[in-house]
Amino acid sequence: MIEAEPGDDTALDRALIERWNAGDEQAATALVTRHAPALARYAVRLGMSDEAAELVQDTFVRAFGALGTFRSESSLRTWLFTIQRRLVIDRRRATARRGQELDIEEVGYASTGYDALDTIVADETSMRVTKALASLTRMQREVFVLRVQEGRSYKEIAQILDSSEGAARVHYHNAMRAVKEFLDD
Amino acid sequence: MTDCMNAEMRDLLPDLAAEALSTAETSRVGAHVAGCSPCADELALIRQVRGLRAPAVEIDVGAIVAKLPRPTPGAAPRVTAPHDDRGVVSLDARRLAATHAAVGRRSLANRARGAWRVAAALGVIVAGGWSIMMVRSGGIPNMQMQADSVPLTDLGAGVSVPNVTANEDGGNTPIADTSPNAQATEGAAISFGAMNDLTDEELTRVLDRLEQWDGATSVETTTTRPILLITPGEARQ
Numbered sequence: 001m002i003e004a005e006p007g008d009d010t011a012l013d014r015a016l017i018e019r020w021n022a023g024d025e026q027a028a029t030a031l032v033t034r035h036a037p038a039l040a041r042y043a044v045r046l047g048m049s050d051e052a053a054e055l056v057q058d059t060f061v062r063a064f065g066a067l068g069t070f071r072s073e074s075s076l077r078t079w080l081f082t083i084q085r086r087l088v089i090d091r092r093r094a095t096a097r098r099g100q101e102l103d104i105e106e107v108g109y110a111s112t113g114y115d116a117l118d119t120i121v122a123d124e125t126s127m128r129v130t131k132a133l134a135s136l137t138r139m140q141r142e143v144f145v146l147r148v149q150e151g152r153s154y155k156e157i158a159q160i161l162d163s164s165e166g167a168a169r170v171h172y173h174n175a176m177r178a179v180k181e182f183l184d185d
Numbered sequence: 186m187t188d189c190m191n192a193e194m195r196d197l198l199p200d201l202a203a204e205a206l207s208t209a210e211t212s213r214v215g216a217h218v219a220g221c222s223p224c225a226d227e228l229a230l231i232r233q234v235r236g237l238r239a240p241a242v243e244i245d246v247g248a249i250v251a252k253l254p255r256p257t258p259g260a261a262p263r264v265t266a267p268h269d270d271r272g273v274v275s276l277d278a279r280r281l282a283a284t285h286a287a288v289g290r291r292s293l294a295n296r297a298r299g300a301w302r303v304a305a306a307l308g309v310i311v312a313g314g315w316s317i318m319m320v321r322s323g324g325i326p327n328m329q330m331q332a333d334s335v336p337l338t339d340l341g342a343g344v345s346v347p348n349v350t351a352n353e354d355g356g357n358t359p360i361a362d363t364s365p366n367a368q369a370t371e372g373a374a375i376s377f378g379a380m381n382d383l384t385d386e387e388l389t390r391v392l393d394r395l396e397q398w399d400g401a402t403s404v405e406t407t408t409t410r411p412i413l414l415i416t417p418g419e420a421r422q
Contacts, residue, residue, distance in 0.1 A: 021256045028250045036249070040242035052242040057249045064253040129233055148234050151203035154196075169196070176227065177188070183230075 013076035017067060032060055035077055038150060039084055045145040046088050055091075059084040078156040081146070085160060132182035140175035147172050189223040198224060202231045 013034070019027035036056050043052035063070070063083050070079055133141060142161060146152040147168075152160070157168040189195055194217045200206050201214050218224045383391065 023256070025250065028253055029246060032244075032246045032249050036244045036246060040244055044240060044242065049240055049242075053244055056242070056244055057252065060249050061252055061254065067256075125233070126237055129230075130237060133234070144234075147199050148202070148231050149237070151199065151205055153200075173195070176230075179230065179234075180188075180227075 009077070010072070010075050014072060017070075017076075020064075021067070028064070031076070035080055036060075038077060039080055042081055042084060042145070042150065043088070045149065046085070046142070048088055048091075051091070055084060055087055058087055062087070074156065074159055078152065078159055081150075081152075081156075081160045082162075085142075128183060129179070132179040135182050136175050136178055140171050140178065143168050143171040144175040144179070187223045189221050189227070191217065191221070191224075194218075194221070194224055195227065198228050199231055202228060202235055 013031065016027040016031050016034075020031070039056045039059055040052045043049075043055045048055055059080055063080055070076070133144065136144060139161070143157055146157045146160060147154070154165040154168045154172070157163075157172075158165045161168065194214060197206065197210070197214045198218075201211065201218070204211075206214060218228055
């Protein structure tokens with residue numbers, strides 16, 4: 001299995017982090033510019049369209065406050081995805097505590113994620129694919145989005161989801177089968 | 186839509202769509218897809234999903250950068266060093282700075298301790314040298330030290346033991362006072378003076394007293410009484 005992560009991205013991110021630590025403000029601008037679009041896209045995929053911009057900002061603030069804990073064995077983007085996913089979970093739990101009786105595990109996906117069809121789909125075929133993705137379970141959709149749309153490897157997906165590579169592979173193939181069945185109906 | 190039985194090829198399809206494979210892998214997987222209808226359909230689906238556009242999210246990069254926590258000024262650069270087989274350990278600049286600060290504090294403490302040691306050594310050398318010089322030049326005139334006399338009445342012999350204070354030489358050698366008053370009352374005072382000024386009689390007294398202080402007198406001053414006297418006749422009984 002070949003890792004989907006581009007090799008030179010990690011080196012570039014590491015160099016930018018070093019420059020940032022040395023006081024180069026432009027390095028931070030470069031890092032945010034490089035990863036903000038993917039984070040925003042991921043936030044939308046996680047069903048956080050309305051808060052995507054705020055989530056992206058919070059993710060970068062938290063990440064830069066904890067750069068010392070970043071391990072170079074993973075890519076910076078994978079690490080950012082992990083942080084953002086935890087922020088999403090925290091927000092959902094906070095929403096649940098406010099008494100809105102929301103299912104922590106499922107909230108945001110079925111109701112807001114791919115149901116924002118008017119802003120996502122461009123044609124009928126895309127609408128059907130979008131509905132197929134919306135029919136997936138939370139874990140299947142997360143794995144499918146990370147694998148197909150973000151190009152993350154199973155190893156990275158396991159890291160982001162705090163799971164195992166084997167589990168990520170199983171979720172991916174189950175998701176692919178479910179999407180095919182949805183489209184065949 | 187059916188599934189290909191080649192799990193390896195299916196696993197690589199997302200990577201092929203993302204153009205993340207090497208040239209050789211791209212050729213290998215591409216060749217398989219060209220002859221595999223299920224994989225071709227699945228690759229088309231993957232590309233369609235990748236083509237789905239999420240709603241545009243306006244990101245203010247400048248605002249994000251302005252809110253980022255700044256690295257500690259003057260901190261040592263962040264270091265990434267191999268740790269063990271499990272991976273890589275990163276050392277934060279703040280941790281390194283804290284380590285440097287601790288080392289700096291230890292260095293200051295060590296330097297201060299060293300300065301005190303040098304000062305103490307110089308003091309000992311100066312005092313010792315001055316004392317030797319004074320002794321060789323004929324003694325220390327008019328320097329007297331009163332000593333407390335503690336009579337050992339239990340011994341019943343009028344022996345007194347002075348509390349000795351360290352003299353200029355750093356030793357604890359007391360020297361008998363030769364004044365008439367001191368001669369009248371045994372061990373009342375001690376004076377420092379040149380040994381050459383003492384008469385033979387005075388020197389003898391000084392030596393005797395030194396021996397008494399050591400607990401081994403040259404002359405037995407007390408009468409020893411046996412605790413139990415057994416005569417040969419009593420022993421026979």
